[in-house]
Amino acid sequence: MRECADAPLRPRRQFVAAGRVHAERAIPQALLQNAAGFVVLSVPTLTYESWYRLFLSPFMRVATLLAMLALIYHAWIGLRDVVMDYFPKTWMRLSLQIITLTLLAGYACWTVIILWSV
16 A cells, blocks of 8 residues: 655664663763762872872772773774765775774773773
8 A cells, every 4th residue: 555645754763783772871971980980089189199099999990991991892883883884895894994993902902001000
């Protein structure tokens, strides 16, 4: 049966994997909580010594590492979607995704080195 031309247009449904939707909501929350923790714990004095003592705590190191990993994951999802949408050739997409993954893995390693060298 044909639809009437006067029928209202319904928006298309977007089918997104449930895990991805939850991750996209959880990442900004984790970053905000980590930033709030920095501010709350370091408000009295913002000296080098106070920041150094703050990062001596394993809790703060792990929280910062988790926030950075969430940011890296968020960057991967965003850049992957842009590359998949705007680069039509497979070899170009694969090359850019490999470069992106390499850079993001390097940033993750750099974060670990910085956090545990204090």
